[in-house]
Amino acid sequence: MVLYLYLIIISLIVLIALIFIYYYNRFIILENRIQNSEAQIDVQLKKRADLVPNLVKVVKGFAKHEKGIFDKITRARSELMNSKDLNHKIKAGDSLQNFLGKLIAIAESNPEIKSNQNFLHLQQELSAIEDKVAYARQFYNDSVLDYENLSEKFPGVFFFKLYGRTKKDFLKIPESERKMPEIDL
Numbered sequence: 001m002v003l004y005l006y007l008i009i010i011s012l013i014v015l016i017a018l019i020f021i022y023y024y025n026r027f028i029i030l031e032n033r034i035q036n037s038e039a040q041i042d043v044q045l046k047k048r049a050d051l052v053p054n055l056v057k058v059v060k061g062f063a064k065h066e067k068g069i070f071d072k073i074t075r076a077r078s079e080l081m082n083s084k085d086l087n088h089k090i091k092a093g094d095s096l097q098n099f100l101g102k103l104i105a106i107a108e109s110n111p112e113i114k115s116n117q118n119f120l121h122l123q124q125e126l127s128a129i130e131d132k133v134a135y136a137r138q139f140y141n142d143s144v145l146d147y148e149n150l151s152e153k154f155p156g157v158f159f160f161k162l163y164g165r166t167k168k169d170f171l172k173i174p175e176s177e178r179k180m181p182e183i184d185l
Helices: 002-062 067-082 086-108 117-152 156-162
Strands: none
Touching (some): 002 067, 002 086, 002 117, 002 156, 117 156
């Protein structure tokens, strides 16, 4: 009888230890996934920034009178490259993307640029990078969602507090991008 009691107590201790280990490891995995997604966003924003000088060079050759947009793009790219944290990088990346949209509009209004093979290739590359940025942001938010769900459900909330974990923020769309764009036909 005493042997069964010892086995039950040992089994309970092992079970409790396994639960503590499981939740610790689960939080570590989710935090690493969030850090990885931040790094992936950073990589895509860097690719976008690296593509910009080539795109500007192609358009600049044809549209010398649009100097203002080139200066704005250069400043936005510099701000992106010098940003230290993810939120600033995303804000700077959004600003750069806004100016790039204007540059593309200028280029598409010029038939010589629009038919230039280098421009077309760079435009396709930029479009692919934008898709990757959007996917990386979605993956980041999905990872934060998993982390938040685990931290708010029982018994995860207990372990979240026990291990001193902190909440993570979702990436949000700036208010300016939520508005319906005006369509002029």
